[in-house]
Amino acid sequence: MMNSSTCLRSFSQLSLDRTAHASLTSRTLLAPQIACFSTSTARYNQKKGMAAAPKRGTRTLNVKKGRKGVNYEMGKRPAPGERKAQRKRIVLSNDNALPVSWLRDLERSNVLEPTIEGQMMGLPERVVDALRAEEAFKPTQGWGLFRRPATLMRKETVQLAGLVKEIEDANAQQQPRTIRRIISGDRMSGKSTLLLQGLAIAHLRDWFVINLPEANDITNAHTDYAPLPGSQPLQYTQDTYTANLLRQMLKANPSILESTPVVTDHKLPFPLPPKPTLKHIVEHGMANPETSWVCFTALWEELSQPGRPPILFAIDSLAHVMRNSEYMSAEFKPIHAFDLTLIRLFVDLLSGQKTLANGGIILGSLSQSNKPLSVVLDHFVTIAEALQSQPAIVPVWNPYLSRDQRVVDALRGLEDPKQKDFDILRLGGLSKPEARAVIEYYAESGMLRHTVNDSFVTEKWSLAGMGNMGELEKASVRLRL
């Protein structure tokens, strides 16, 4: 009954209001009728315009703009580039983590052994320095949690080591081979880490290693570019980037560069000291970016001479290469990434147009988190995956999609099952013994506080989406589930 009384009262109140403001009648009549009931009983008990004043002493809403009263700690402002350096900083050791007693190091003698499959192996100091120099470690990877860098030799790593062995065997028989592989796999399945392992293996076998750490950095137009005179069609050099790459190469492969003498005359635009080594060419290119590309080509020719070590040429996030770059030509047309000299060299090697004179591996890794749309690349990767798993059924190209013919020409080899040298390396989940090895390493390092038994491993393995390496790390070591 209470409802009906309030209803009546509010209704009468409404009519009262209306009579009080007679002048407004025409407007109020036009306004939509208010429902004659209300769920709030207290509303009309107060007189209008007499909202209760806030109690004395109580706080009212403070809508001051700005953040007055907050006094920041004053101190030295960070220098330009310091904040970014901190963001990109790579930590490779954690003093709190316990050293793992049974951890063996990778060595020149044991990297190519198939027996190390499924074991955690430490990276030796020399290799770590080289990998750090060529920016193979990424800040998002969990290196900073453990005493020192160690990796799991998973099935695919051993496959990669097998390729290295094949190349060396072919070299021993004076028949150099160039094997090309594209690493594909799900998100966080360890593609960049596999690339890193490949680099580590190559370093241990005393190969010459060139790593382009991030393809995005080459094509996103953040470094200067200049047309290469005399090239047809016009190509573009990236002097600062190449100079930096030379610096990284020198840091990563110091012994090869220092010990190898220059044997051919390259007609360099600068004089070389007597009895020059490759290091002199590289150092000149580092110091004078405008000559860096000339130095790079001279170095490449030197490495192509007989008797020089095999080469591992690697790139991460390959999809950035398979499209137009952000650079603009003089006619204000986008420059295709293939017209940048460094990438041209890589793509020629990847597609098989050029081969390495002393053999070697061309390795490209895809990325699933920072990846521009490249329909052609995706298509060829799915084709190659289908060829590996189910050769009878291979996806066909959707004829209604436009495609980049240059990319198609570069990747055509993936379609051809006879080309064993050009293929993809598909990364799946870990097997359970592999997962167990990793989890035992986590536990031994003190980063995982749990007894490792079969049910625990199986639980984490399935939580990690059937052994996805990154998810496994997330599920067992990281503190966010």
Add this chain to the structure above:
Amino acid sequence: MPPRLNVLTLGRSIPYRPRPQAQWISRPSIGQMPPQVRAYADSKDPQSPAADRSQRIDAQPLPHVSEEAAQTAEITGSEGPDLNQGTPVEEVVKGDKAAEEKLPKVMQDALKSKVNSAPKGSRSYSTMVTPTDGNGEVDMGLINVQPSSATPAMPGLKFEMPTLPLPKDGHLKHRYDDVVEQVTNLIMRHGKKSAAQRDMAMILEQLRTSSTPKIDPSRPLLPGAPPPSHLPHNPVLYLTLAIDSVAPLFRIRSQRGAAGGGVALQMPVPLGRRQRRRIATQWILKAAANKRQTGSGRGSYAQRVASELIAVVEGKSSVWERRGAVHKLGVSVRANIVLPKRR
């Protein structure tokens, strides 16, 4: 008789068509007992291999239009289309070898291909990431649960009783520690819990990789705290210790009118555990927010909070003074507490 719905008959005569199944829920219960524990993704029918999803009832194509119409008509009680009229020849001669041989070549081919090939609309290759095990079944990796043959001891139970106590993180929504959960919620702004959880994880990561804190003896931590060298190994404990050590025991309540003359009477009010932690966390977060940002990117807030937590444990934080001030005031105003009279 209503005219037959045969619009699609021509196109439909070639694909595989199963017999109409009016009842597909009930299954014959003869044979082996189904296992008691079944993963959600497993097939209901243990006979059919789990990997071959084409055999499942839900992967099979819908019945023919007219058959469907006939079923509907049967349910509604009206007269549906006559299925015998105009039924495709293949079905009529099905099983009759002699008649099959006399069929046109197109139909014979269709019959042959139907026997071997998978039905259309299902992939013949697996899209699974992980290879299946030898039996063709997907190994879901679920813990090797043996289906218990014995019936549960307690009547009315379908499964065995779980072993008690239940694991602390066994519940999806309570997988984090209490303190971690509370601090996460206090970090959260604008309801963005995921961002708060990310920050929380980074804070704990920072604590885990930080060096061993040096304890200031004038700012003692909670009694019974582990030695400082153990703290980085257990970041949750580190966080809990920092917060609980600096948490005030009470708050000061100002009661208006109790002192007379418009002056508020202050008195200490004891706090519960959660309340204490809340206040301490708020102090710490405030102090961290007032620090100057050193890095850029996502981790910088977490880094500041972590360094403040470390400062708390090392006794360098300004939060200790705040706590000291509250406690000092509390001691001076404890005379204002009016206790109920004893009888």
Add this chain to the structure above:
Amino acid sequence: MPFIFGFSFTEASLVKRSLETIYGVGPKVSQRIMARFHIHPWAKVGSLKSTTLLDLTEELASMKLENDLRRDIQDNIKRLKDTGTYRGRRHAMGLPVRGQRTRTQITTARKLNRTERGGAGRIQM
């Protein structure tokens, strides 16, 4: 302090931003000019060679910019006003010229539509 087109810029400033301070050079024009001389979008003024700076200045000198452009536009408006057209009148009154409503939202017109369009600029006309 490198000079482009007679203006000095600090070395740390972006070439793109520097070019766009010139009246008559917007985002599109600056992109085209920079592409023409193979300057990447994030280049700083300090990193340019002196020859490139001279090239830039030469290129800009061949364009109608700054006071020439201002004068051109102001002459156009003046012609409209002198012939007594409606558009000229609207320009003089600082109101929308092309038949927009004037009840609300004419801040852009108030800002732009005037006989002295473009202001006095960095160099007095």
